[in-house]
Amino acid sequence: MGSESLEASEGIANIDRDKCRTGIDGLDNILNGGIPRGNTVLITGSCGTGKTTMSLEYLVHGASNDEPSLFISVTEDTSKLLNNMIPYEFFDNTLIENGKLVLIDMPVMYKRLGLDKSEFTTEDIDVIVQAIGDIVKELGIKRLVIDSITNVCFQLKTNEKIRDFILQLGKVLSGLGCTSLLVSEISPAEQRYSLYGVEEAIADGIILMSNLERRGDLLRTLQVVKMRGTTHSRSKYVLDMTHIGVLLVPLLKGGGGI
Amino acid sequence: MEAVSTGIPTLDSNLVGGLPKGNTVLIYGSPGSGMELFAKQFAQAGAESENVVYITTSERDDDILSTLERYKWSQDVNILNLSTMYYEQILAKQLEISRYRQEGIQLDDIRSFTQNKDEKVNTNFLTILTYGISKLEPPFRVVIDSLDFFLEHYEHEDVIATMRTIKAHTLHTGSVALITMNKGVYSTRTHSSIEGIADCIIELGIKIEEKDLKRYMFIQKLLNYPNRVGVLNYKFTDKGFSATE
Numbered sequence: 093m094g095s096e097s098l099e100a101s102e103g104i105a106n107i108d109r110d111k112c113r114t115g116i117d118g119l120d121n122i123l124n125g126g127i128p129r130g131n132t133v134l135i136t137g138s139c140g141t142g143k144t145t146m147s148l149e150y151l152v153h154g155a156s157n158d159e160p161s162l163f164i165s166v167t168e169d170t171s172k173l174l175n176n177m178i179p180y181e182f183f184d185n186t187l188i189e190n191g192k193l194v195l196i197d198m199p200v201m202y203k204r205l206g207l208d209k210s211e212f213t214t215e216d217i218d219v220i221v222q223a224i225g226d227i228v229k230e231l232g233i234k235r236l237v238i239d240s241i242t243n244v245c246f247q248l249k250t251n252e253k254i255r256d257f258i259l260q261l262g263k264v265l266s267g268l269g270c271t272s273l274l275v276s277e278i279s280p281a282e283q284r285y286s287l288y289g290v291e292e293a294i295a296d297g298i299i300l301m302s303n304l305e306r307r308g309d310l311l312r313t314l315q316v317v318k319m320r321g322t323t324h325s326r327s328k329y330v331l332d333m334t335h336i337g338v339l340l341v342p343l344l345k346g347g348g349g350i
Numbered sequence: 351m352e353a354v355s356t357g358i359p360t361l362d363s364n365l366v367g368g369l370p371k372g373n374t375v376l377i378y379g380s381p382g383s384g385m386e387l388f389a390k391q392f393a394q395a396g397a398e399s400e401n402v403v404y405i406t407t408s409e410r411d412d413d414i415l416s417t418l419e420r421y422k423w424s425q426d427v428n429i430l431n432l433s434t435m436y437y438e439q440i441l442a443k444q445l446e447i448s449r450y451r452q453e454g455i456q457l458d459d460i461r462s463f464t465q466n467k468d469e470k471v472n473t474n475f476l477t478i479l480t481y482g483i484s485k486l487e488p489p490f491r492v493v494i495d496s497l498d499f500f501l502e503h504y505e506h507e508d509v510i511a512t513m514r515t516i517k518a519h520t521l522h523t524g525s526v527a528l529i530t531m532n533k534g535v536y537s538t539r540t541h542s543s544i545e546g547i548a549d550c551i552i553e554l555g556i557k558i559e560e561k562d563l564k565r566y567m568f569i570q571k572l573l574n575y576p577n578r579v580g581v582l583n584y585k586f587t588d589k590g591f592s593a594t595e
Contacts, residue, residue, distance in 0.1 A: 194457065196457070196460050197460075200460050200463050201455065201460055203463065204446075204447065204450050204455060204459055204460065204463055205447060205450055205451055205455065206443075206444065206447035206448075206451070219451050222454065223450075223454070223455045226454040226455050226456065227455065227456070227457060227460075230456055230457060231457060
């Protein structure tokens with residue numbers, strides 16, 4: 093009986109919540125239609141697993157569907173990032189020109205707000221969240237990526253502040269109807285989904301991206317670990333990065349001898 | 351002994367016919383003692399035969415030039431204005447930051463900032479100070495008004511180390527340096543270190559004796575001339591500082 097009521101409630105959630113279609117081949121199926129709107133999702137993985145590319149693809153699909161999209165880059169210079177995007181077929185420079193896809197550098201925002209320092213105070217957290225909220229509001233942003241949230245957390249130092257930051261951020265973004273991906277960097281040997289351990293507990297969803305060695309090949313894999321507001325597959329998928337974008341296929345277990 | 355004029359004849363004769371070349375002089379002042387005017391009078395006295403640089407941390411260029419003009423002093427003085435630099439590079443930015451923090455930020459604010467981010471500026475004023483002095487062609491006469499600015503913004507050890515560098519440079523080039531600072535504001539340790547570096551210390555003070563304002567100039571130290579330690583009185587005339595025994 094318990095399981096029945098659980099399924100029923102999940103069914104209701106599926107009907108009630110509008111989905112944000114990621115446009116990434118395979119991912120919307122895994123997520124039963126997409127990410128529930130307003131969710132804050134952690135995209136977590138070690139380096140080279142395709143987090144940034146997939147996040148950008150998510151934004152490009154949104155922007156071409158008339159959903160204003162924003163990429164906040166914390167580490168990499170946005171101009172350099174754009175150059176890396178040009179070869180992909182899904183990328184369309186007119187989206188940048190007509191302002192549907194906006195890329196901003198977090199360090200510039202830090203400077204503007206007097207935050208170019210090594211440790212943020214609780215007041216600074218309010219300022220950052222407010223600033224991100226302001227831009228999202230101003231541009232009517234529906235999809236947001238922060239790459240990476242781990243880098244913002246470096247300046248927060250304590251778990252309490254990190255928790256506070258992600259909670260506040262999630263609340264503001266979801267209040268504005270924005271579906272957000274927070275890129276989180278972890279080391280390959282990490283046993284948890286985020287560097288500080290607190291981010292994963294607060295996020296509405298976790299998409300884990302990893303490397304998998306099989307028969308001398310290093311495969312990229314993707315797994316939806318958690319997603320509030322929708323049923324989803326929890327299987328591991330192989331992620332192929334092609335010139336047309338990210339492709340997801342089920343990881344074949346049989347006969348592979350992993 | 352080669353000496354250069356301080357710009358105040360009576361003070362010159364009470365030292366060794368002026369300030370010995372190579373000396374760094376510290377002027378201790380209290381509010382209303384005319385420390386800044388002393389600094390300007392000292393600066394102009396070297397205009398004829400030395401490279402004079404007046405480093406200010408609290409005035410605008412116009413304020414300095416108009417004071418020099420008012421006393422009919424030479425305006426052949428180079429001004430290194432850290433006050434303006436501080437305003438433009440730090441304070442104006444802080445004002446701007448407070449506006450963004452209060453009113454919120456917009457995309458254009460970030461865009462406009464990205465475009466001029468190549469303006470890389472050095473905001474370590476101690477480095478700017480040392481660099482400014484290192485470029486001077488000797489013999490020079492450098493006036494720093496005042497050291498308080500640096501003591502307020504930097505670690506005292508760093509300020510003292512900078513002072514040592516300036517002193518050594520002044521000594522080895524046979525030039526002179528004058529530094530002003532407020533008395534009694536900092537720890538004894540800071541005061542003693544700075545006093546130890548200075549070759550000559552002159553304190554400018556005011557006291558009230560039976561409703562009369564008495565201004566005094568206390569020569570507290572002159573390296574190798576302890577017999578020159580003493581007190582002069584001073585007043586202000588249309589020629590600036592005028593001292594009497």
